[in-house]
Amino acid sequence: MxxxxxxxxxxxxxxxxxxxxxxxxxxxxxxxxxxxxxxxxxxxxxxxxxxxxxxxxxxxxxxxxxxxxxxxRWSAAYLSGTSLVSEFRRILLSDRGVSAYTVTLSTLDKDHVTYLDCRNSEQPLGFTFRAGLRLPAVYSATGKAMLAYISPEERRRLLSNPWPAPLTPNGSRDAQRFEDEMRLVRARGYAIDNGEIREGMICVGVPVMASSGQPSAGIAVSLTAAEATPERCDEIGARLSEVAASLALV
Amino acid sequence: MxxxxxxxxxxxxxxxxxxxxxxxxxxxxxxxxxxxxxxxxxxxxxxxxxxxxxxxxxxxxxxxxxxxxxxxRWSAAYLSGTSLVSEFRRILLSDRGVSAYTVTLSTLDKDHVTYLDCRNSEQPLGFTFRAGLRLPAVYSATGKAMLAYISPEERRRLLSNPWPAPLTPNGSRDAQRFEDEMRLVRARGYAIDNGEIREGMICVGVPVMASSGQPSAGIAVSLTAAEATPERCDEIGARLSEVAASLALV
The missing domain is CATH 1.10.10.10 (Winged helix-like DNA-binding domain superfamily/Winged helix DNA-binding domain)
Known part of the structure; x- marks a missing residue:
């Protein structure tokens, strides 16, 4: 067109x-x-x-x-038109080692992520995720994970609006530093929100890649800073990648 | 205006x-x-x-x-702007005798009802209610309950579009018969969907009245035709009225 x-x-x-x-x-x-x-x-x-x-x-x-x-009626039609949510729930039911944590599913909507679903852990973080919640993509684990896997041109286009104001002192407005982080995400296979949405809360996120080669969604696990050792983040990143690979097939 | x-x-x-x-x-x-x-x-x-x-x-x-x-983002903002859903859940948690059944909360959107929330029973009817589902008000228990408590002029205005096609052989297109049913609803205090949404499924619905004197929502219980004896419908209607009275205060 x-x-x-x-x-x-x-x-x-x-x-x-x-x-x-x-x-x-x-x-x-x-x-x-x-x-x-x-x-x-x-x-x-x-x-x-x-x-x-x-x-x-x-x-x-x-x-x-x-x-x-x-x-x-519009959002219900959108949600029933995507099998992502039902598959996300089905996969979490059969548990791949992330059942102890809050797990979220979101999509990219311009420079924000929109949460589609959430499976809250039994030990809440005090941060309630719910469907429809929107957060700046550059500070969220799923947002970073999805942004890392689109072309630099598309990323620049999506982030062409004024850089969103940080939500915590951990958020950075530095666009060059963000590009460096994008490279790190691709090298490591997962993105980290390091207390940028809420101080003391760390999220590990991976993209769900569609058959087009573009990310169709992102999934993330939220944990407390005390729980988020580098080893545990690596472990969760690997497990989330398995879940994302299953979701990519739907 | x-x-x-x-x-x-x-x-x-x-x-x-x-x-x-x-x-x-x-x-x-x-x-x-x-x-x-x-x-x-x-x-x-x-x-x-x-x-x-x-x-x-x-x-x-x-x-x-x-x-x-x-x-x-629009629907999430609507839902978080109304305390109906959270109160509905809170009230159902403390159970007033309807916990064995599927209970739904909906609002009137012109001549349709839109479901806001649903607490499915552990014995599903095979009919899945979900938030955002829309059904013709004239065939649903909550729709009838809300329509019965608005003025005849407002009801005529809402129902001025072509009468919706029946979903089952139990649905009637007879507008005069519907007005008779409206009187019966007010006399009895609850409305009945007599297999008009799904054959073999009976719903009992009551309005939630806002302080304005107008219905702000409706709640209903779904049961099978075999369960829906007149005595049980009366009993459920009375219990739902208690829940609706609590919801009316939010």
């Missing part, structure tokens, strides 16, 4: 940004705030929001517009 | 219909099919789809456009 960049529907792009903004806010947002926060004229924002209300996608609340349950 | 019906964004309405269509199809759909199925000019559909691709909401696949994991 060569005309990909040509014909755009500006109102649709604004609608998607409004939905993203409401999702990020986590509460109803009024028209004036939406218009100001997104730099969209109030009349345009009104037309788009009222159209989304008429379609059932937004609900008008006294405090402003809120997302409705309508969005669930 | 008096101008609700005036200012609309036609491209946004088409975008929402495209997402709904892809969700219903459950597989990638090509541009020509989208254009034909939705009665939208191909050039307009192309612009909207490519905008949604640029926003990360759709993925281009070889067979056509597909929903991406981006939709999960």
């Amino acid at each position: 060569p005309e990909r960049s040509l014909r755009r529907a500006p109102a649709v792009e604004r609608a998607a940004r409004i939905l993203d903004h409401l999702a990020q806010a986590g509460r109803p947002v009024g028209l004036s705030d939406l218009s100001r926060d997104l730099g969209v004229p109030k009349s345009s924002a009104l037309g788009i929001c009222e159209t989304l209300v008429a379609c059932g996608v937004l609900r008008p609340e006294t405090e402003g517009y809120a997302l409705s349950s309508h969005c669930l | 008096p101008e609700r019906s005036l200012r609309r964004a036609p491209a946004v309405e088409r975008a929402a219909r495209i997402l709904d269509h892809l969700a219903q199809a459950g597989r990638p759909v090509g541009l020509s099919d989208l254009s034909r199925d939705l009665g939208v000019p191909k050039s307009s559909a192309l612009g909207i789809c490519e905008t949604l691709v640029a926003c990360g909401v759709l993925r281009p696949e070889t067979e056509g456009y597909a929903l991406s994991s981006h939709c999960l």
Whole structure:
């Protein structure tokens, strides 16, 4: 489709940004705030929001517009269209040595990872992963694992937005250092989030490679800094690679 | 907002219909099919789809456009913005006599119910409820329960589209008979899906009433026709009403 960049529907792009903004806010947002926060004229924002209300996608609340349950039908269709989640669960049931840990499955959505599923360990880390949670890819183990296995050009394109603000003092904004880390991930076969999402929590992640040769998802194990010895990380990385190889076949 | 019906964004309405269509199809759909199925000019559909691709909401696949994991962020935000799901789980944990059955929580989305959560019994009915599943409200127990407690005008408005096709021989298209059933639901305090979603499966549903006096959700128990004696339905209806009263306070 060569005309990909040509014909755009500006109102649709604004609608998607409004939905993203409401999702990020986590509460109803009024028209004036939406218009100001997104730099969209109030009349345009009104037309788009009222159209989304008429379609059932937004609900008008006294405090402003809120997302409705309508969005669930789109996400449920996405999830049932991918066998990744059911296979992830099936493989974890038959356990390959990672059952003691929290294990997550996520995909790359531009420069963020979106969690598709999570099998929480019985010893929670206090960090609750849930489907739909989004985190900056450059700080997450699955994000780094997936980014390491795409072309440098594609990686540059995905990371062309402003570098996300670190979530902890361990996060680095240094793009060159990140490229060095990408090489290390490929050499070692797994990526590490070294307390970059939450201090004291280490995650080990590997990519799930699709038949196209591109990563289709990532899986990771979360453990405490005390548990994460280099030997244990190597061991978990190897076991996750086995799980990822099974998932790659679905 | 008096101008609700005036200012609309036609491209946004088409975008929402495209997402709904892809969700219903459950597989990638090509541009020509989208254009034909939705009665939208191909050039307009192309612009909207490519905008949604640029926003990360759709993925281009070889067979056509597909929903991406981006939709999960909207549904996750909706779910975390409502305490209904967490309270539903908490209440069911402390069990009020419905633990032996599959219990579902859903909301009304125009003339359909959308399932928000489900606690499957250990003796499955073979009918898997999952979050995001949508069913015609007029045939489901929670849908009937919620429809019975809104005004006749609002009910007529919600049901103004063509009456949904019955899913089983037990479903009726008779709107007058449905109004009679609405009166019965209010008199009895609970609604019954009498094998209208699946033959041999009976569901008992009650509304969760918000402080506004309008139903905010519905909860239902599913049982087999053999289990569903009138006495047991009465008993379950009474117990569900207790759960709904607790949920109404959240």
